Amino acid sequence: MAVFFYGCVTLDGYLAAADHSLDWLYETGDASETGYDEFYSGMDVTLMGRRTFRELERAGDPAAVYPATENYVFTHEALSCPGFTAVSMDPVELVRSLGPARNIWVVGGNTILAPLLEGDLVDHLIVQVAPVLLGAGVPLFTQGEALRRFRLEEVRRYGQFAELVYSRPR
Amino acid sequence: MAVFFYGCVTLDGYLAAADHSLDWLYETGDASETGYDEFYSGMDVTLMGRRTFRELERAGDPAAVYPATENYVFTHEALSCPGFTAVSMDPVELVRSLGPARNIWVVGGNTILAPLLEGDLVDHLIVQVAPVLLGAGVPLFTQGEALRRFRLEEVRRYGQFAELVYSRPR
Numbered sequence: 001m002a003v004f005f006y007g008c009v010t011l012d013g014y015l016a017a018a019d020h021s022l023d024w025l026y027e028t029g030d031a032s033e034t035g036y037d038e039f040y041s042g043m044d045v046t047l048m049g050r051r052t053f054r055e056l057e058r059a060g061d062p063a064a065v066y067p068a069t070e071n072y073v074f075t076h077e078a079l080s081c082p083g084f085t086a087v088s089m090d091p092v093e094l095v096r097s098l099g100p101a102r103n104i105w106v107v108g109g110n111t112i113l114a115p116l117l118e119g120d121l122v123d124h125l126i127v128q129v130a131p132v133l134l135g136a137g138v139p140l141f142t143q144g145e146a147l148r149r150f151r152l153e154e155v156r157r158y159g160q161f162a163e164l165v166y167s168r169p170r
Numbered sequence: 171m172a173v174f175f176y177g178c179v180t181l182d183g184y185l186a187a188a189d190h191s192l193d194w195l196y197e198t199g200d201a202s203e204t205g206y207d208e209f210y211s212g213m214d215v216t217l218m219g220r221r222t223f224r225e226l227e228r229a230g231d232p233a234a235v236y237p238a239t240e241n242y243v244f245t246h247e248a249l250s251c252p253g254f255t256a257v258s259m260d261p262v263e264l265v266r267s268l269g270p271a272r273n274i275w276v277v278g279g280n281t282i283l284a285p286l287l288e289g290d291l292v293d294h295l296i297v298q299v300a301p302v303l304l305g306a307g308v309p310l311f312t313q314g315e316a317l318r319r320f321r322l323e324e325v326r327r328y329g330q331f332a333e334l335v336y337s338r339p340r
Contacts (some may be wrong), residue, residue, distance in 0.1 A: 009337070011295070012311035013183040024317055042240045110335070117303065125181070133287065133321045135287055141182035145306035147194055150181070152301045157325045164303055165331050166181070167311035 001100045005113055006039055007140075008161070010130050014137030015109055021053065028130045029159040039126065040105075043069050045098060047091065048107040052077040065140040069105070073141070092119045110142040117143040125150060125166040127154060128158070172293040174267060175276045175283055176209055177310075178331070180300050183288065184307030185279055198300045199329040209296070210275075213239050217261060217267060218277040220245040223254070223325070245280060262289045282310045287313040295320060295336040298328065 007054070008025055009015060018023055046069045048056075054075045056062040062071070063083045071084045072094060079086045087094055089113045095104060106122070107115050116122050127140075150166035178195055179185060186192055209340040216239045218226075223243045232241070233253045241254045242264060249256045257264055261282045265274060276283050276292070286292050297310075320336035327333070 001295050011297070017317075018315065024319075070301070118287060127181070129334060132319040133313065133318040133320070134315065135311070135318075141303060145188065145302065145304065147187075147312075148303040148305075149194075149197075150301040150303070152330045152332060153326050154325070155327045157322070160322045162322060162325045162332070162334050163231070164181070164299060167284050 001098070001102070003095060003104045003121050004043070004115060004124045004126065005106045005122060006040075006126040007108060008130055009140045010132045012133045012135065013139050013141065014134045016138040016139045017040075017134055018138075020055065020138065021057075024132045025130060025136060028132065029161065034128060034161065034163065035156075035157040038079045040068070041101055043105045045069055045104045046071045046107050047094070047104060047107045047112055048073055049112055050077065052108040053079075055083070057157075066107075067106065074091045078138075081163065087151050087156050091115050092121060095121055107141045109138060110140055113140070114143040117141075117148065118146075120168070123168050126165045127166075128161040130154070131160050171268070171270045171272050171274070173274045173276065173286060173291050174209075174213070174294045174296065175292060176294075176296040177278060178193075178300055180302045180304050180307070180311045182303045182305065183311060184304045184311050185310045186308040187304055188306045188308075190225065190308065192225075194302045194304060195300060196214045198302065199331065203325075203329040204298060204331065204333065210236075210238070213275045214272045215239055215274045216245055216266070216277050217274060217282055218239045219279045220247065222278040223249070227251070236277075239279055250308055253337040261285050261290060265291055279308060280310055283310070284313040285310075287318065288316075290318075293338050296333065298333045301330050305334070 003101050024064045151169050154165040232251050242257050288313050321339050324335040
């Protein structure tokens with residue numbers, strides 16, 4: 001089992017603007033320039049927050065975006081979307097319950113990533129840094145104060161994105 | 171004239187830990203692995219805050235660290251260090267007063283970088299990302315809310331540091 005964060009962030013560390021818009025991201029370039037397809041084809045499970053799921057719904061059909069994975073949404077609301085399951089347990093508890101031999105992608109947001117980082121459960125961080133400053137927004141990293149060291153595995157460039165690939169030292 | 175930020179930051183965007191320590195940085199690797207000497211040889215002026223200067227003093231002789239540049243410290247206190255001048259004006263005002271044909275390095279910290287970013291005066295951002303999360307500390311970016319787009323020029327790797335090189339689009 002391995003837990004991945006894979007996603008875009010601004011140079012000043014935001015996942016989204018203060019109004020949750022991703023316009024800065026869409027204007028930076030095309031996701032097809034990145035290794036996304038290869039990454040996604042290796043995943044078994046996605047985890048996301050209610051807000052990330054609602055953004056997916058607003059943009060179209062969530063099941064078409066994540067067709068090959070089991071998808072869990074942390075929410076107390078009911079969902080009616082094939083392939084997506086509402087869960088209300090703690091992200092750490094869910095990850096432990098999924099058992100071994102699963103590749104789990106933390107799609108977003110920070111409220112799911114933070115407890116997994118605090119539980120030392122994040123094995124890989126794959127971050128595409130966009131050449132943009134926002135000055136305010138939804139931060140990627142909101143885990144508690146503690147020095148956590150990763151290992152830089154690779155630095156790649158996809159157009160205007162710098163991709164940084166990290167693993168948790170064992 | 172060009173204004174540069176050049177410096178290390180954690181993956182979660184901190185210049186220093188909450189207690190201002192840089193232990194996480196010293197443990198990541200050797201600065202001699204980077205292009206620092208070449209960068210510094212192109213600079214005419216450094217700008218830094220009082221806290222950065224006091225850290226330099228604590229570590230040894232500031233004049234030995236920045237021997238070839240005119241060095242300005244934003245402080246209301248008097249300084250007695252050759253090559254270092256205390257200034258109490260606004261960073262934007264100082265940068266404008268230095269005149270053309272000078273390369274200015276913003277050594278730190280965020281209280282100097284933020285007004286220069288807000289004034290659209292930062293031409294180059296050269297950031298070495300350390301493979302470390304701190305969860306709290308002194309953030310690099312504290313400028314006000316506004317979308318500011320840079321251009322990714324280069325992505326380099328120096329040991330465990332990923333260096334991202336940006337320029338301001340003209």
